Amino acid sequence: MLQFKPGAMPDNPTAQSEAIADTLPFQSDPPASIIEMLTEQPTQALVQSSAVDEADGDPTGANSSSDQQLGQFISSLLKYGVLLASGVVLIGGVLYLIRHGMESADYRLFQAEPTALRSPCGIVNAALSGSRLGMIQLGLLLLMATPIARVLLSLMMFLRQRDFTYVAVTSFVLLVLIYSFIGAYF
């Protein structure tokens, strides 16, 4: 029932790439009209906590501009992370379908993936040695690494702000993330 039909992919891989890129929600900046519709002063939109911090008599009003900066960094990081990962998956996928598109794949029976496609190091090695499945898997790994990079970036920003509550919060999340990827090998 579930088979690879190469005919379903367009003949021209670059056309496919452009078509998908055109539909990415974050390919270009959101139309200015939408933002203007939502808020008359778009620059205010990212100031998450300033109003409330001041209302609470909170002395950390300085946080608001760095929070705004953090939001912009995270937004760009997520955008380029997903674009990069999708690009690698797309190239790997097209290469894979060119060679293996006629073969049928059966996903009804579960057999765990080969060890080479299960650990971060194994995947990088597989991709470097020219494995097409390895390349798709590398793209998937880059995709999974995007949220991790986001947490790491937040950690560094909070360290710079000396906001140690959030340094602790993001450090903990980062440790759980890293452990989930490498914990099985210890």
Add this chain to the structure above:
Amino acid sequence: MDRLRLGLGALTGLGGGVVIVPLLTSVCGVDIRYAIGASLVSVIATSSGAASTYIKQGFTNLRLGMFLEVATTIGAFVGAMLATVVSVKVLTVVLAIALLYSAYLSQQPRPEWSDEQPADPLATQLHLNGACPTPDGLSAYQIHSVPVGFGIMMVAGILSGLLGIGSGALKVLALDQAMKLPFKVSTTTSTFMIGVTAAVSAGVYLARGYIDPGLSMPVMLGVFPGALLGAKVLVGAKVPVLRTLFSLVLVAMAFKMVYTNLSGGL
């Protein structure tokens, strides 16, 4: 079949990852472990892509998201570890009941702004309160019941790890109903958190060999058209319409899962 899976991915972008596991298993006959792996991948892609756009629009409460990720990551790790032990059949029925209940809850009327009550002191201490754009300019909001929200988030994380879904519905329930956030802040902050939650589960599943490149590739690439549609709809939609639509999706998901479960698909 690739088109079908691209379409499945598009649906994920619209309806959340919870759609993809039942569809892959019952319609395509894929083993649930492969389905969970592919679903997690598409969930990360959708969440990260949409979160990037939402953050720019100023709805996402970053600090609240990061704080609650402590709960969801613990939950996701526990859930992914439990996945081999717990019977998925039992869990699916429980989850379906939870979804029906949250659909019922989200239909309960409540004022859009509830600033008359004081904020949770914990929320003030952690600088969680925020402001979001409205047609009249920036409007501040207060956060309530942080411990309750934290608890629901942990359950959401466990379900996410167990079933390979984003648990967006449960996350929105915690933010919207328990912590009394404006609806658009709830949905966008939930989207922001889903990427990290799903990445924890994905790490565990990758090491176990559940993530198949051949299956994940079309599912992941298919999410983008759907995510684009979903983001456009959310930004343009009126809140009551959004709430009703959300409830309908929850009910549909619940019935679909129970049906799949009883027909032996899982």
